[in-house]
Amino acid sequence: xxxxxxxxxxxxxxxxxxxxxxxxxxxxxxxxxxxxxxx
Numbered sequence: 809x810x811x812x813x814x815x816x817x818x819x820x821x822x823x824x825x826x827x828x829x830x831x832x833x834x835x836x837x838x839x840x841x842x843x844x845x846x847x
Contacts, residue, residue, distance in 0.1 A: 820828050
């Protein structure tokens with residue numbers, strides 16, 4: 809899984825999720841993610 813983003817300016821607006829957090833790449837394996845969608 810690869811994601812890279814950079815917050816430039818403005819406010820985040822949550823529409824569906826309950827929170828947004830920033831983590832280091834090595835911390836990602838500590839989280840449970842939904843299975844990927846097969847296309």
